[in-house]
Amino acid sequence: MFDLIAPATVGITAGFVSGFIPGIGNFACLLLLFPYLFTLDPMQILVLYVSLTTISQYIGSIPAITYGVPGESSSVPAVIESKNLRTSQQVYQSIVQSAVGSTFGGVIVLVFTWLAVDHLMALMKFFTTGAQLVVYVSMLVVMTLVIRANSMAMNVLLIVLGLALGMIGYNRWTQTAILTFDRPELHNGLPLVVVMIVLLGLPEIMKNFSVKQQYRPLMREKIQIRFNWLRSAWYSVLGFVGGLAPGMTTTMSSQLAYLNAKVTTKDPVERITAAETANNAGAFSQLIPLMLLGIPLIGSEALILNVMYAKGFYLGQSTFPEVFRTVAILLIAVNVIGLILAWPMARHISKIFQINLKIVYSVIAVTLLLVVVWIGYTNFQTAYYVIAFAGLLPVAYLLRNRDTMPLIFAFLIHDRLFELVWRSFYLFN
Amino acid sequence: MKKIAILITLLIFGTVANAKDSITLLNTGSKSGSYAVQMTTLSKDLSNTFNVDLKIPGDYCSAAQMIDKIKGPLLVPFANDFEAIGKAGMGCDILTFEPKQVVRYDSTAFAICSMNGSNDAFMKDSVRVGHSLPATVFQRQIQAINDSFGAKLSPVPYEGSGNTKTALYNGEVDYVLLSIKHGRDIMKNGGKCHYEFSNDANSDLVALGTLDKSNKQFIAGYDGVWLAYNMTDDQIENLRSIISGIHNDPSSGMYSYTNGGKNLKVYFDLSSAEIVYRWKSSVANLQE
Numbered sequence: 001m002f003d004l005i006a007p008a009t010v011g012i013t014a015g016f017v018s019g020f021i022p023g024i025g026n027f028a029c030l031l032l033l034f035p036y037l038f039t040l041d042p043m044q045i046l047v048l049y050v051s052l053t054t055i056s057q058y059i060g061s062i063p064a065i066t067y068g069v070p071g072e073s074s075s076v077p078a079v080i081e082s083k084n085l086r087t088s089q090q091v092y093q094s095i096v097q098s099a100v101g102s103t104f105g106g107v108i109v110l111v112f113t114w115l116a117v118d119h120l121m122a123l124m125k126f127f128t129t130g131a132q133l134v135v136y137v138s139m140l141v142v143m144t145l146v147i148r149a150n151s152m153a154m155n156v157l158l159i160v161l162g163l164a165l166g167m168i169g170y171n172r173w174t175q176t177a178i179l180t181f182d183r184p185e186l187h188n189g190l191p192l193v194v195v196m197i198v199l200l201g202l203p204e205i206m207k208n209f210s211v212k213q214q215y216r217p218l219m220r221e222k223i224q225i226r227f228n229w230l231r232s233a234w235y236s237v238l239g240f241v242g243g244l245a246p247g248m249t250t251t252m253s254s255q256l257a258y259l260n261a262k263v264t265t266k267d268p269v270e271r272i273t274a275a276e277t278a279n280n281a282g283a284f285s286q287l288i289p290l291m292l293l294g295i296p297l298i299g300s301e302a303l304i305l306n307v308m309y310a311k312g313f314y315l316g317q318s319t320f321p322e323v324f325r326t327v328a329i330l331l332i333a334v335n336v337i338g339l340i341l342a343w344p345m346a347r348h349i350s351k352i353f354q355i356n357l358k359i360v361y362s363v364i365a366v367t368l369l370l371v372v373v374w375i376g377y378t379n380f381q382t383a384y385y386v387i388a389f390a391g392l393l394p395v396a397y398l399l400r401n402r403d404t405m406p407l408i409f410a411f412l413i414h415d416r417l418f419e420l421v422w423r424s425f426y427l428f429n
Numbered sequence: 430m431k432k433i434a435i436l437i438t439l440l441i442f443g444t445v446a447n448a449k450d451s452i453t454l455l456n457t458g459s460k461s462g463s464y465a466v467q468m469t470t471l472s473k474d475l476s477n478t479f480n481v482d483l484k485i486p487g488d489y490c491s492a493a494q495m496i497d498k499i500k501g502p503l504l505v506p507f508a509n510d511f512e513a514i515g516k517a518g519m520g521c522d523i524l525t526f527e528p529k530q531v532v533r534y535d536s537t538a539f540a541i542c543s544m545n546g547s548n549d550a551f552m553k554d555s556v557r558v559g560h561s562l563p564a565t566v567f568q569r570q571i572q573a574i575n576d577s578f579g580a581k582l583s584p585v586p587y588e589g590s591g592n593t594k595t596a597l598y599n600g601e602v603d604y605v606l607l608s609i610k611h612g613r614d615i616m617k618n619g620g621k622c623h624y625e626f627s628n629d630a631n632s633d634l635v636a637l638g639t640l641d642k643s644n645k646q647f648i649a650g651y652d653g654v655w656l657a658y659n660m661t662d663d664q665i666e667n668l669r670s671i672i673s674g675i676h677n678d679p680s681s682g683m684y685s686y687t688n689g690g691k692n693l694k695v696y697f698d699l700s701s702a703e704i705v706y707r708w709k710s711s712v713a714n715l716q717e
Contacts, residue, residue, distance in 0.1 A: 128601045170490055172459070172562055173586065175514075188491040310485055311469070314591060379486075380498035419588060426585045427557070427601070 007044040008330060010036065011051025012337060018052060019059025020352065021360060022069050022208050026053055026300040027408075031201045032364065034193050034371050038378075042313030043326060049304045050287065050327050051334050054106065057250060057283045058338035059349065061098045061276050065091060066218050066350050074250035074282070077258035077275035084268035089221040094272045099342035100227060101277030105236040106335045109281045110328055113288065117324060120292055121317065127293060129427055133420040135295060136413060139246035140406075146248055149403035158402070161395075162410025163417070165190055173422045185384040190392075192306055192412075193375045194385055197368045198392040200299070200408045203400055205361050205368075218350040226270075235260070235274045236281040243282025244289065246297045253282025280338075284331065291327065292320050299405055302412035449480050452502045452668075456485040457492040457511065459562065459589055463608070464506050464653075470682035471504075474675045493522060496658060503658040504532065504668070508651060509708065510566045513715035517565065528701035530656045532669045533676075535695045536707070538650035539570065540612040540634060542622040543604045544597060548635060551604060551623055555581040559593045559602035562586060566715050567606055570626065573646040574637070608651055610692035626650055645714050652711035654704070673697040 014029040029052060030037065037045055057074065064075035068082045078098070085091050113120070144155040168179045169189030180186040235257040242253030257278030261271040289295040294315040296302035308315065315323065341349065369389075376385025399407070454472050458464030465485055472483040484499075486492045489511050496505060507524050515523040541551060541558070550556070552574075560567035564586045571584045585602050587593040590611045597605045597615065604623075605615070612622040626649040628638030637647035655672070657665045675681045676695055687693040699707070 125599055128599055129596075170488060172488065173564065175563065175565060184490065184494040187494075188487060310487060313469075314589070316591070317595065318591065380495055423586060426583065 003041070004044060004047045004326070004330065007040055007048040008051045008334070011048035012055045012334065014048070015052040015055025016059050016341070016349075019056035019061075020063060020349070021357065022063070024208075024360075024364060025073070025204070026056055027196075027303065028201050028204055028364070029056075030300055030303055031193070031196055031371065032367055035374050035378075037307050038310075038375075042308045042311045043323070045304060045308055045311070046291075046315075046323065046327065047330055049300070050330060053250075053283050053286075053300070054280070054331060054334045055338050055341070057276075057280045058099065058102055058342040061102070061272075061342060062095065062218075062346050062349055063353060065094045065098065065272060067216070067353060074254040074275075074279040076251070077254050078272045081258075081268040081272045081275075088219045089223060090269055092219060092221040093223045093225075094269045095218070095346050096223060096225060096343055097227070097269060097273040098276035099339050099346070100225060101232055101235070101273045102280035102342065103335050103339045104227075104232045105239055105277040105279075105281035106284055106331065106338075108233060108236045109240045109284050110331055113284070114324075114328055117321070120288070121320065129420055129423050132293075132295070133417075133424055136417050136420060139297070139413075140410065142246045142248075143406050143409060146245075147403050147406060150406070154402060155406045158399075158404060158407040159410040162407035162412075163414045165195060165407075166411045166414030167418070171418070173419060185381055191375070191379075191381075191385055191388055192303075194372055194388045194392065195411055196303065196408060197372055198389055198396045199399065199404050201368050202365065203396055203402075203404055205365050206400060209358060209361050218347050220347055231274075232277055235277040239278025239281030240285040242278060243285030244297070249286035249298050250279040250282040253285075254279040280335075287327065291315055291323050292317070296413065299408050299412065302409060306412060449478065450502070451482065452479040452504060453482045453484060453499050455492050455495060455499065455503060455505045456483070457489045457506055458508070459488065463590060463610075464508070467683070467686060468506065470686050471672070471675070474681045474683055475671070478671055493524060496524075500659065502660050502664060502668075505656045505658060506653055507656055508653045509711040510563055510651065510715055512712045513566060514563050516712070516716060524656070526654065526656050528704040529662065529665065530658070531654045531699070531704055532657050532665060532672055533655040533695055533697060534699050534704060534707065535653045535693055536650060536711070537608040537610055537693050539606055539626040540609045540622045541604055541606055541624040542597070542612045542615045542620055544600075544615075544618075544620040546604055546621075546623065548623045551582075552578050552580050554603075555583070556603040557585050557601075558582045558604045558606055559585050559587055559596045560606040561590050561593050562588065569715075570646055570649055571606060573644055577641040577644050577647075608693075610688075613688070613692055648710075649714045650711065652708060654708065669697055 010033065014033060018024055018026050018029045037048070040048065060075040061078055063069045064078035065082050065085070068079050085094060140159055144152055144159065147155055150158065166189065168186060170177050170180065170187040177187065238256040238260060239253035242256040243249050245252035254275040258271060258275040261274035265271060286297050286301070289297055290301045290305065294305060296305050305315065372385055372389050373382060376382040452475065454468045456465050456468040468483060468485065472481045475481050484495065486495060492505070496503065507526070512523050546556070558571055560571070568584045571582050574580050575582055585596070587596055590607050593605050593607060594611060594615060596602045597620070598618065609625060616622060622634055624637050625632055625634040626638070626647055627636045628642070628648050629636050630639050641647060657668060660668065675683050676687060676690070678684055679689070687695060
């Protein structure tokens with residue numbers, strides 16, 4: 001258990017960065033940590049990821065409520081409602097209630113899932129190749145529909161491009177080489193880290209480089225916490241369901257609870273609390289398909305899954321009991337840390353917003369470039385990684401104004417999808 | 430300042446005194462296969478003796494091209510199916526090795542297992558048989574049964590042995606073709622094994638090689654070698670001794686994996702001639 005403390009600490013720190021800095025989401029943080037991830041055991045990787053996603057939900061609410069800047073995408077309702085907070089007391093009350101609600105949401109869904117573990121395991125027998133294929137195809141369809149930054153046609157095009165890039169290399173199922181040009185480097189396909197950094201990491205940084213920041217101090221006020229068990233439980237349920245939405249997860253969680261709260265209350269503090277409670281519940285439920293079935297719902301999960309595969313570890317039914325136990329214990333501890341950071345520490349944390357984000361983005365961009373070189377070097381393929389990086393830059397330039405997540409997601413799941421399609425031919429012929 | 434200097438000196442000397450030799454373990458199999466499990470397990474078992482760098486590129490082709498680039502002591506597992514596929518022109522360059530490089534030789538037969546099946550039903554009914562990769566090797570074995578006994582078996586490929594077993598438990602396939610080690614797992618979970626690919630008349634299972642003696646493909650299994658690179662003869666001998674000790678240590682991961690040698694036959698003392706003979710025959714049996 002002690003060997004999990006270091007990755008958990010790194011995950012908490014990364015979650016802090018992910019939650020606080022706009023545009024640096026969980027995915028970008030994982031890319032920055034790539035060299036470190038490869039030194040970890042599979043369970044340590046998962047622990048780091050769970051810590052990161054949970055803490056980013058807690059921290060994300062601070063800039064969203066205080067400055068109206070979404071640290072991460074699920075904080076959008078808080079950003080919208082922050083404009084309706086009239087007094088510094090309301091701001092502080094929103095911060096505190098969001099922290100308390102988040103802890104409640106995170107812990108309550110964890111407890112209920114724990115109680116239902118056996119039933120979840122029983123579901124596995126229905127999870128045949130056909131069922132898995134339906135889930136994967138549905139995820140791509142949902143992704144096409146929900147990513148509004150692009151047109152639907154563009155989303156389809158990006159998915160096709162992601163699958164096509166993924167197909168480069170030696171295909172173990174057909175036992176044929178696709179576009180490898182007899183180059184052994186290309187046998188294993190395009191390097192994962194290069195594709196992620198060039199086609200997702202750098203474009204995200206460029207998009208956020210010009211974000212305006214405006215610092216104002218967060219004051220500690222005398223407030224009375226209004227906590228309603230029943231309502232919080234309901235928001236947690238909504239968050240849990242939303243967290244299972246492919247491609248959306250915690251964003252869907254907070255939106256569902258926010259829409260519900262908009263109907264039932266006019267109090268902006270209550271609306272923010274609803275959204276923040278739900279997104280923390282979703283932060284846990286999004287992990288269930290990953291842990292139980294090895295199915296990623298979002299890009300960062302797909303990335304983690306790929307890294308764990310690279311370590312020879314497959315998440316699934318046989319590993320679920322141990323993985324769930326470890327994650328559950330960890331989550332209780334991380335939620336407590338999240339509560340401390342997002343409540344008593346919130347005032348101090350908000351001061352960090354005085355730093356110049358342009359410098360932060362520049363440092364992160366340089367670090368990502370170094371990550372590419374480092375991973376290439378450790379794989380004895382520095383030249384190949386640099387060439388692949390340069391080769392993909394024009395694609396990144398063409399896609400600079402698009403949300404490239406459909407491409408990235410398709411690239412990450414292409415192998416599994418191909419396997420399922422290939423096997424279906426055997427099963428249904 | 431003086432204290433700091435002493436502390437740094439102590440730290441440096443302490444580190445040097447505790448320095449361990451380094452070794453790289455390069456997995457040549459898939460990320461989910463038994464080789465990945467064995468290399469991961471071995472890396473933990475060896476970590477008391479060596480600084481271990483475990484590399485799992487994900488496929489044989491990528492791993493093979495890394496061998497020349499790794500400079501220090503290196504241990505590489507290599508399997509007969511890689512060589513059989515390579516000789517059929519479908520894989521990558523084949524590793525050529527000297528018997529003295531072989532640290533460990535292992536051998537396990539293929540078996541046919543099911544949850545509810547029977548020996549008769551397997552030969553007579555139209556059934557699905559799950560198997561792992563490389564597909565060509567296993568599908569050739571399944572076709573051999575169809576050809577020799579008039580069976581109506583349909584092969585279904587899966588990523589690794591774990592996924593193949595899950596498909597059997599889910600009922601997606603009726604039988605599986607896996608190594609006997611996995612067959613024992615299936616039996617522990619309430620299933621049974623029916624046939625094995627050998628000519629061992631004394632086996633608990635029906636040996637297909639005894640039913641059709643003319644077909645060499647029924648004497649098939651996984652043979653594997655762990656090859657040492659960038660090491661002197663003495664270093665190889667030392668490594669062989671350490672790894673042999675690990676396999677015999679009940680507290681080690683490798684002991685659990687091999688079930689003390691019951692699930693996987695491992696050899697550390699084969700002569701050069703024996704290694705060459707066993708290897709060539711095992712590769713030939715997987716070829717057409």
